[in-house]
Amino acid sequence: MDQEKKQSKCNIHSxxxxxxxxxxxxxxxxxxxxxxxxQITENFNKIIEHDEFIHTDQNxxxxxxxxxxxxxxxxxxxxxxxxxxxxxxxxxxxKINNYFTCLKKEINxxxxxxxxxxxxxxxxxxxxxxxxxxxxxxxxxxxxSKFDIQKLYKEYxxxxxxxxxxxxxxxxxxxxxxxxxxxxxxxxxxxxxxKISLKTPIEIQKNIxxxxxxxDFFQKSQKDIIDDIDFxxxxxxxxxxxxxxxxxxxxxxxISQSISDSHGISYANFILDPNQxxxxxxxxxxxxxxxxxxxxxxxxxxxxxNKQLYDGICYNEKGDCMTINKVVKGNxxxxxSKVDIDKEIEVRIHLAQKIIKVANYPNYENVAExxxxxxxxxxxxxxxxxxxxxxxHNIIITHVSTISEFDQQM
Ligand SMILES: [Zn+2]
Numbered sequence: 001m002d003q004e005k006k007q008s009k010c011n012i013h014s015x016x017x018x019x020x021x022x023x024x025x026x027x028x029x030x031x032x033x034x035x036x037x038x039q040i041t042e043n044f045n046k047i048i049e050h051d052e053f054i055h056t057d058q059n060x061x062x063x064x065x066x067x068x069x070x071x072x073x074x075x076x077x078x079x080x081x082x083x084x085x086x087x088x089x090x091x092x093x094x095k096i097n098n099y100f101t102c103l104k105k106e107i108n109x110x111x112x113x114x115x116x117x118x119x120x121x122x123x124x125x126x127x128x129x130x131x132x133x134x135x136x137x138x139x140x141x142x143x144x145s146k147f148d149i150q151k152l153y154k155e156y157x158x159x160x161x162x163x164x165x166x167x168x169x170x171x172x173x174x175x176x177x178x179x180x181x182x183x184x185x186x187x188x189x190x191x192x193x194x195k196i197s198l199k200t201p202i203e204i205q206k207n208i209x210x211x212x213x214x215x216d217f218f219q220k221s222q223k224d225i226i227d228d229i230d231f232x233x234x235x236x237x238x239x240x241x242x243x244x245x246x247x248x249x250x251x252x253x254x255i256s257q258s259i260s261d262s263h264g265i266s267y268a269n270f271i272l273d274p275n276q277x278x279x280x281x282x283x284x285x286x287x288x289x290x291x292x293x294x295x296x297x298x299x300x301x302x303x304x305x306n307k308q309l310y311d312g313i314c315y316n317e318k319g320d321c322m323t324i325n326k327v328v329k330g331n332x333x334x335x336x337s338k339v340d341i342d343k344e345i346e347v348r349i350h351l352a353q354k355i356i357k358v359a360n361y362p363n364y365e366n367v368a369e370x371x372x373x374x375x376x377x378x379x380x381x382x383x384x385x386x387x388x389x390x391x392x393h394n395i396i397i398t399h400v401s402t403i404s405e406f407d408q409q410m
Contacts, residue, residue: 143178210363226400230269235305238263253397260391267385274351281399286341289392292317301381309387315358330366359410367410
């Protein structure tokens with residue numbers, strides 16, 4: 001049958017077989033010779049060889065059939081075919097493995113290069129080459145005159161006792177200068193040793209490790225809502241009406257107290273949806289005042305205009321009057337009383353699961369959660385709120401979002 005079709009001759013061009021198909025809209029020929037085909041169309045890509053059509057297996061993709069609006073689809077499917085034996089999981093695993101292999105290689109290279117650089121720099125530093133131990137011993141031996149004394153004892157003679165007494169007396173006379181001589185050298189030594197400090201490198205190390213923890217291939221749907229929300233002053237709690245609330249750069253919300261030593265509460269202008277997962281990021285700044293009473297937490301709807309936030313469900317930078325104090329990773333998140341606090345924390349809230357957690361941001365080194373989860377009541381409306389009381393202090397809301405799933409950072 002095949003053979004017969006293949007060999008059927010064109011009625012017009014007897015030297016040509018009808019071995020082509022032409023599938024053009026309004027111009028469909030199921031059997032045609034190449035001369036006829038070329039005469040009736042300019043769309044050569046609509047011509048398919050009869051053989052090609054007959055012998056295709058299930059993996060075969062035509063270059064222009066069936067007709068589609070987007071010609072790139074044929075190639076896209078052809079390219080995907082290469083991976084047809086891999087599951088999506090295999091493709092993900094391959095991609096992720098390649099990523100980590102490359103990441104490790106580049107980090108290693110970078111570290112190796114830096115290590116070589118630091119080493120060669122060290123070799124060029126003349127003053128670190130001397131052996132300080134010998135210098136100390138030389139000075140000590142000199143100021144103690146221990147060898148002179150030793151010699152006198154070994155060659156004990158009439159004069160020895162007198163000479164020994166003189167030496168010891170001399171030690172007492174020179175007590176000040178000998179002490180100074182050794183002290184100066186110890187100080188020099190310490191200065192030299194302190195020339196190398198691991199403080200910044202260790203901080204950088206922590207930052208790098210924190211960043212690696214944040215590598216995430218599966219994007220969670222996160223919705224930034226800081227533009228859509230606002231903060232309000234508690235209507236009658238202490239001096240809340242003296243708070244200043246303003247938008248600063250990047251739509252961040254800064255809250256500060258305008259009169260000295262006066263408590264004030266500010267709360268978000270929306271009630272937290274118990275089923276929603278929220279992320280708030282908050283900067284806490286003590287500036288010149290060390291009484292770091294800076295509170296972040298949630299307050300019941302009925303209490304928001306007349307009750308305090310501290311002692312309730314809250315975090316206090318000062319370290320007391322708080323319930324979010326169960327350390328689940330690292331150490332305490334709070335730093336206590338300090339004049340120079342300038343930090344950012346992340347607060348995660350999911351009321352339905354009675355979750356409220358606090359971590360230092362962006363490292364998530366230290367994480368604390370609500371010690372008694374039963375403090376979060378069911379069927380109760382809550383708002384996110386902050387409390388502060390010192391004129392020097394600032395609370396800045398830098399980020400507010402909802403997210404489909406919390407990541408594993410905290
Ligand atoms: Zn023909």
